[in-house]
Amino acid sequence: MYEKDGEKYFVVDSHSHFWDASRENWKPGAEQYAKGWIDCFYGYHQLGPPETHWDYEHYLKVSPEDFERDMFTEGHVDYAIFQSTYLKEWYTEGFNTADKNASLLNEKFGDRLIVNGRFDPREGDDGLKQLEADVAKYHHKGVKLYTAEWNGDSRGYKLSDPECYRFLQAAQDLGIKNIHVHKGPTIWPLDKDAFDVADVDHAATDFQGLNFIVEHVGLPRIEDFCFMAVQEPNVYAGLSVVIGGLMHARPKFFAKVIGELMFWVGEDKMLFGGDYNIWTPKWQVEGFVDWQMPDDDQFTDYAKLTTATKKKILGLNAAKLYDIPVPAELQLPTTAGEDEAPGQELVDNTAGAQA
């Protein structure tokens, strides 16, 4: 919990990792991809405030003690949701597997960690069996899908693939509620836009019982994401990368992106994700609580953020999606996780929005 000016914020970090990008884990023959991947992350890391930068070696692999200190002791996080990213074509033991994340489920902080699983529709019946086994073992309430992941000869898949629908149905039947989607740049076929979120649109329409959290708000296709989220009440904006990558480095763009999300998606559907260990959560939580939409003319028709807005975004929305117990004095009503009609006034072009 974070307290500032007499207000208490219940913090759920909905997008965190505990990865192993150490050189020993770079798969022989695929070293350039393993290095390219973590170097790309390290580029993002440096978009945070200089005093939070780590050296490269530390960045490759942190210890359980580092994680616990950065997240819980210093980072104000009440609950953290682990998103796994396997990338076994590049990392021998996987980049950030559910098993590795679950190794932190110790006596000290274990009850504050939620380990999400994954599936890959290209793994067929074996993959379905694995999903069942993972759910039995970890009681997953969510999965993270990285649609650009390499698998054998394949360079990616879409949520709307028939095979993926089998997995989404199975996930729903197994009690999984939340599908975190992460788009990436390498997908088949290469001549199409790999960041297109149209497949999420289809899946969200056909699986009303699931929540779809699009990580980093569909970046670099924020507009496609927003146009889609307006029509799909079960689609959410994961703020991973948005706060970490823009709040410090590009404050004006941060204001515009938050302003647009508040208008198109709304404060009940935005989820804080600190993206550990791309960045630590401390400066993001503190900075976001202190942050306000600037008064300059160019921001005048964007909504100001209330304390309630920040409380919902920082934790209460995610707590609702994941049934996380929130102390009574920290609760606020939010429509997150509830069945709603789509934003029809925006779909029909009849919203009273002012130019």
Added chain:
Amino acid sequence: MNLRPAVWAALGTVLDPELDEPITDLDFVESCTVSADGVATVGLRLPTFFCAPNFSFLMVADAYDAVSAVPGVTRADVTLADHSASAEINGGVAAQAGFVKSFEGSDQGQAVDELDELRKQFFRKAALAGQDRVARPLVDAGVGPDELADTTLGQVPPSAELDRMRTRRAVLGLPHDDDAPLLIDAEGKAIPPAAVPLHLRRARLQRVGIETNGAYCKDLLKTRYPREVQAAH
């Protein structure tokens, strides 16, 4: 004769299709030299190892075409460094093989079509963002939805942004001459007054999306090539 300024100017016509900005402004041109016998050697670089291969290919291929067309250039040697698909892209562009053939048999993925439609898709985004760039000063000056719906391109004060939007529309076959409406939908139809406020919201969101991507790309390029970028300024 020093051909380098002409080659540099040619590179300035090459756009990052996603960001709609020239690669020279984005610092994507790492090196550019022209030998005495007219061989232009251009090195390109991008913000990450995994920048999308299709857009990367377009930039290298467009740079090759632009530089080759400069009078006096006898050969263009354009290469992309430090990218997951450098080998495919550089080899394919040098052989003028096209996108599909360049990635044939590659472990980076396969392409089934050339990139014209992809390029158009991003021109459509740029043309929508352009409506915000051109209309926003009018909105700020108090022009209301009824008047905006009636405004034509010929009535808008001349600006670089207006020219840029006209060019994008022309490529797409959308209305772009003086009597074309300032505000149009994806099919080129005028926006009725009642729909103007939300249309402008959409146009602004599109602009915020593109420009935010540009901010990320520039920042990531600086972290990837810190000294080189500083030296270039």
